Amino acid sequence: MARINHDTVELWQGWQRRELRVDRCKDCDTWVFPPRPFCPGCWSDVLVGTALAGAGRLVSYSLPRVAPGSPPVVSGVVALTEAPGVRLLARIVGIEPERITLGMSLALGWWEDAGGVYPQFGPVGGAGEAGA
Ligand SMILES: [Zn+2]
Incomplete structure (x- = not known):
């Protein structure tokens, strides 16, 4: 992770708690990584952080x-x-x-x-x- 920005701050904060969270699209189940505001599969903005x-x-x-x-x-x-x-x-x-x-x-x-x-x-x- 080179930079912390609006999209990546949640991922970064998770790491500080030793937790790996990846967003998953609630509409089409695509895993979204690196973090971004929309699902690249269906453009939904309903992304759910999921601990792995x-x-x-x-x-x-x-x-x-x-x-x-x-x-x-x-x-x-x-x-x-x-x-x-x-x-x-x-x-x-x-x-x-x-x-x-x-x-x-x-x-x-x-x-x-x-x-x-x-x-x-x-x-x-x-x-x-x-x-x-
Ligand atoms: Zn989607």
């Missing part, structure tokens, strides 16, 4: 080059199982980079940095889950 457990699958990831001795920070695109079509860019943690595989199951956790709480994902049952 955060189960997902890894769609893609990148492994940055880092200085020798520093741990790499892997970022990945995670497709949310509960909200088809919704993909989140987040840190992938709790697994050695060489063991990461596309399509692997991931669970939502959280991390804090500079006064903000952000989603991250790790292997199901692993150290990256639930605020590690």
